[in-house]
Amino acid sequence: MTETLGLRPHLRDLDPEGAADAVEALSDEAATDALSQMNPAQAVEVVDRLTPAHQHRLAQIADARQGSGDWVSNLRYEEGTVGRLMQRPISAFPATTPLAELVAQLRALVAHHLITYIYSLDQDNRLAGVTTFRDLLFASDDALLGSIAIPNPFSLRPEVDQFDAMREVVARHYPEYPVCNGSGRLIGIVRGQHLFEQQAFEISAQAGTMVGVEKEERIATPWQRSLKSRHPWLQLNLVTAFLAAAVVGVFQNTINEIVLLAVFLPVLAGQCGNTGCQALAVTLRGMTLGDYRKGAGGRVMRKEALLGLLNGSLTGLVAGGGMYFMARSQGREDAWIMALITWLAMLTSCMLSGVAGAGVPILMQRAGADPATASSIFLTTATDVVSMGVFLTLATWWLL
Numbered sequence: 193m194t195e196t197l198g199l200r201p202h203l204r205d206l207d208p209e210g211a212a213d214a215v216e217a218l219s220d221e222a223a224t225d226a227l228s229q230m231n232p233a234q235a236v237e238v239v240d241r242l243t244p245a246h247q248h249r250l251a252q253i254a255d256a257r258q259g260s261g262d263w264v265s266n267l268r269y270e271e272g273t274v275g276r277l278m279q280r281p282i283s284a285f286p287a288t289t290p291l292a293e294l295v296a297q298l299r300a301l302v303a304h305h306l307i308t309y310i311y312s313l314d315q316d317n318r319l320a321g322v323t324t325f326r327d328l329l330f331a332s333d334d335a336l337l338g339s340i341a342i343p344n345p346f347s348l349r350p351e352v353d354q355f356d357a358m359r360e361v362v363a364r365h366y367p368e369y370p371v372c373n374g375s376g377r378l379i380g381i382v383r384g385q386h387l388f389e390q391q392a393f394e395i396s397a398q399a400g401t402m403v404g405v406e407k408e409e410r411i412a413t414p415w416q417r418s419l420k421s422r423h424p425w426l427q428l429n430l431v432t433a434f435l436a437a438a439v440v441g442v443f444q445n446t447i448n449e450i451v452l453l454a455v456f457l458p459v460l461a462g463q464c465g466n467t468g469c470q471a472l473a474v475t476l477r478g479m480t481l482g483d484y485r486k487g488a489g490g491r492v493m494r495k496e497a498l499l500g501l502l503n504g505s506l507t508g509l510v511a512g513g514g515m516y517f518m519a520r521s522q523g524r525e526d527a528w529i530m531a532l533i534t535w536l537a538m539l540t541s542c543m544l545s546g547v548a549g550a551g552v553p554i555l556m557q558r559a560g561a562d563p564a565t566a567s568s569i570f571l572t573t574a575t576d577v578v579s580m581g582v583f584l585t586l587a588t589w590w591l592l
């Protein structure tokens with residue numbers, strides 16, 4: 193027991209691979225205890241990385257103890273679904289069970305399990321009703337469970353996406369929810385704490401996914417594994433950065449003639465990058481919250497294009513004014529042309545950056561990938577290439 197108690201908080205801090213390594217070092221009994229204290233979805237990710245033989249041993253121990261979660265059976269459900277969060281319905285009884293007999297069985301169960309509701313089942317094991325301990329307390333001992341149960345309770349389906357399930361339960365605030373299959377049979381329960389905890393974890397992982405950090409990585413992840421997961425994306429970022437550098441290289445003669453242009457390259461790149469990131473953040477949030485619907489990509493990109501155009505026009509006035517005064521201070525007679533070029537480049541680049549910010553996650557979703565995966569890397573490349581390319585192209589046409 194001491195071994196397990198010391199490891200429980202440690203497992204929660206580790207990524208699934210690290211937690212699996214830690215579980216392998218434990219005895220099967222201690223590993224079962226530790227996994228039972230984890231969020232079921234996270235426990236499933238850990239068990240999925242164990243050998244089939246190890247999984248079978250842990251499942252046998254959980255079966256013998258009437259464990260709170262059958263991790264092996266939950267693996268058959270897709271990642272991100274309610275089925276991954278299920279625990280066994282320990283407190284499910286036939287509706288014909290006398291309350292005196294029910295109370296006797298509950299006394300033995302509550303010593304080892306957290307029981308919130310009592311579920312009544314019909315003769316086909318379909319969920320018929322739910323009973324609270326308050327109802328049980330004031331009922332007559334000779335009554336039957338079905339007679340005091342609340343009929344037709346709310347339930348979830350195991351194949352439903354966790355976020356869709358969270359939206360369904362957000363106005364109910366129950367401590368746990370029954371899970372039924374297509375036939376209405378009770379196959380598990382999901383605790384509200386675990387449902388919202390898992391969704392919070394998914395949302396918190398999104399920021400890291402945007403820049404190439406695996407969503408499983410945690411603070412306690414070993415540096416070797418962090419390096420292995422992060423480094424390929426940094427190499428990709430380096431390759432894409434060369435594209436922006438190549439654009440500047442194409443216009444090297446223009447920059448050599450007008451060195452002042454180089455001063456404003458990071459200004460344009462930074463402003464366009466922020467514009468694109470705003471569009472990216474809003475689009476990803478819409479996808480996460482379910483506001484984005486398939487086929488709405490054109491409408492979303494048109495809105496971001498308009499916002500980019502308007503924001504670029506306003507910030508371009510400030511940038512153009514800065515270019516004018518710097519050019520005049522260097523005695524250039526074409527200062528107003530350089531200011532106009534800066535303004536046009538800013539509004540054009542911001543407009544295109546807004547389109548890119550919305551378009552990158554939409555295209556990745558259509559390709560079947562996680563919309564957030566390395567989206568910031570691709571967006572940064574697009575905004576750098578566009579902003580520098582437009583600015584230097586206009587300068588070459590009008591000034592040389």
